[in-house]
Amino acid sequence: MTTEGTAPPVPRSGSATGPPTGEPLRARADRTSCVQGGELAFHLTGAAGAAVRVTVTEAIGEQVRLTATVHAPDWTLTVPEEWPSSLYRATFDVPLENRPTTCEAEHEVWFAVRAARPGTASRILVPIPFATWRAYTHAGQPHRGLYYAEQPYRAARVSFASPGGGPPPERWEEGLLRWLPGAGYPVDFCSGLDLHNGDELLSHYSLLVVNGHDEYWSMEMRDSVEAFARRGGNLAFFAANTAWWQMRLEDDGRTMVCHRDAVTDPMTAVDPRRTTVEWSSAPVDRPENTMTGLSFRRGAGAWGEGMAVMGKEAYTARFAGHWAFDGTGLTDGEPFARGALGYETDACALEWTDGVPRATGVDGTPGSFVVLATADLRHWREYGQGGAATMGVFRLGAGTVFNAGTINWGSVLADDPVTDRITRNVLDRLSGAAPGDGWDAAGGPDEVRALAVCESVLFGADTRGRLLCREVSGQNLPWRPVGTAPRVRALAAGREAAGGLPLELYAATEDGRLLRRAPEAGPREEEWAEVGRVPRGTTGLALCDAGLFAVTPHDDTLHHLSALAPDEPWRVLGDAGGAIALAAMNCRLWAVTAGGRLRTRLPAGPSDGPVPFADAGPPGPPADPRTALAAHAGVLFATAPGGPLLMCARPALPSG
Secondary structure, three states, rough: OOOOOOOOOOOOOOOEEEEEEEOOOOOOOOOEEEEEOOOOEEEEEOOOOOOOOEEEEEEEOOEEEEOOOOOOOOOEEEEEOOOOOEEEOOOOOOEOOOOOOOOOOOOOOEEEEOOOOOOOOOOOEEEEHHHHHHHHHHOOOOOOOOOOOOOOOOOEEEEOOOOOOOOOOOOOOOOHHHHHHHHHOOOEEEEEEHHHOOOOOOOOOOEEEEEEOEEEEEEEHHHHHHHHHOOOOEEEEEEEEOEEEEEEEEEOEEEEEEEOOOOOHHHOOOOOOOOOOOOOOOOOOOOOHHHHEEEHHHHHHEOOHHHHEEEEEOOOEOOOHHOOOOOOOHHHOOOOOOOOOOOEEEEEEEEOOOOOOEOOOOOOOOOOOOEEEEEHHHHHHOOEEOOEEEEEEEOOOOEEEHHHHHHHHHHOOOHHHHHHHHHHHHHHHHHHOOOOOOOOOOOOOOOOOEEEEEEOOOEEEEEOOOOEEEEEEOOOOOEEEEEEEEEEEEEEEOOOOOOOOOEEEEEEOOOEEEEEEOOOOOOOOOEEEEEEEEOOOEEEEEEOOOOOEEEEOOOOOEEEEEEEOOOOEEEEEEEOOEEEEEEEEEEEEEEEEOOOOOEEOOOOHHOOOOOOOOOOOOOOOOOOOOOEEEOOOOOEHHHHHHOEEEEOOOOOOOOO
16 A cells, blocks of 8 residues: 655755755664554754655555655654554655765664564564664774674664665565565564563564574573573574674663774773673673574684675585474485585584584583584685574473574575475464474484383394383484393383482393393493393383383283382283373373374372372373383473484373
8 A cells, every 4th residue: 555645845945956955865664573553753953945756655565555755853663453463664755856876774773563462463573683783884984883893883783763674785684584474374564672581572473583684682582582481482483693792772862882802991899790792701691692592603614706606605414304394395415505515604513423413512502402404604714704504493491492593594495495394384383384293303214112211321122132222302313232131112210319219221122021230331341130020021121210000901900010020920900091102201101192192191009099090181192002101300202113312302291
């Protein structure tokens, strides 16, 4: 819709037909966002006495929403309620004005329109990185721009209430923003500054999408976003160099402060947490990895003429069985997303096992981080900064965080079906449109048929009679043989400091023996010692509250035995609730049925009377009568011979 304003033209000095004289027209707004139906005040300087034409354009679809002739120096826009939440550009022009090429589009004002009823039209919120846009405005101009980093006369304070501050020439955010509507994703928009004390705003959404280059974050922005994730909100970073600098907002949010130096920042002596340095630097010591999973510190950058290298680089898939790659057809080791890496990338410290990477966590990356793809960009040293790029996903409280690890992700979306599919998978899963069943792949197909965790190591017994181990992790790490597992059908182990029992592995064999051994036997130790018998047909074994529990599916019975007297007879507790596999976690028994139901109950003994199993929150793993189950630190693992290792990180308790 185009609305023609009725404000009368403003007479200007000079010739009626000649160009205006004096300073060029410049414009600014009071804020970087406005709610639907709200008002946004604009202020104009320069071109005194000239009629000013304003055009307001919805910038993503390039649809003109309003044109008018306005009077300087002030004009207030009343945003119609029917304007969609989006990114807008108000362009102010004086007829015949000969604008200098160095004015950095100071006649344009960019702003976001927020939803009046947040979260009703979309569960996805996309912030516009106005802080980073402002930081790069007037780069290299003494006392005006925050750049360049080593420049002694760079500004430490810049005002949002000043002209300029639009997107940089490369438009890093534009690719994803233009892709979203065409891909069928309605989203709500806000200014990144709206995340400063943004708890209430974020509470209306399931997913926050950080896009492109969002480098400057206040402590309040980060606190709100991390709290959102810990409460169960999800984050998707199609971005890099994210949250690299801590900044402060002053003057009721109109001024951004970033000294980038603890010595010159007076806040260092008052509240070191707010010192405006890199988030990972002293005295802040709050690596951005803990929120994003990745950091530019280990990433790569190609600047200036070196930016051309971006089109040559690609990711290599490292965990093609993960849900993020569903429908892509990729296999591990295959390149994808060529052209999406740059101009800066984020990464994390990795170690490799048989070609599989794992995040070490030494740089602040959370232990639940799963590496999905990597790129070796050490050769970028000749273009700026050599390093790497990493794509991955991890848990942050009750939320899930995905990180693409590159600023330039959006640039290939329109033409690359693989990046298109990955982006859809992330948006669908994390917005709740296709949330999954709660079980994620944690390893490739294998022949493991029994599982247990002991001393924070995941053990498996396979159909070849081997005892295997690997790290307790969502990463697709290979199994390592550590011994034999003769005819072992089920494994169990106690948790730390529980019941006075040593941390040992217990095994139930197909021929009814109860075995026990140290997690990793030494060269002179017997691998397994027989300590008793198990009920005939045992397929599931668990150790909880110093008691051994076993299930026998053929008669649907749960059995109990004191682990302190393993040679005593087993006692029947009653109905096993259809269980075929057992595990113990947090003083509860967890079970999987042949039909794929996940169930739980308290580990009551014979003297406590009947305690039934109840269905847990998520469903169980795919139905298979050979399923094995293990648990550790709030996470369940399941597998069946020939199938992948699966992980459920949020096995919710029954309601009621």
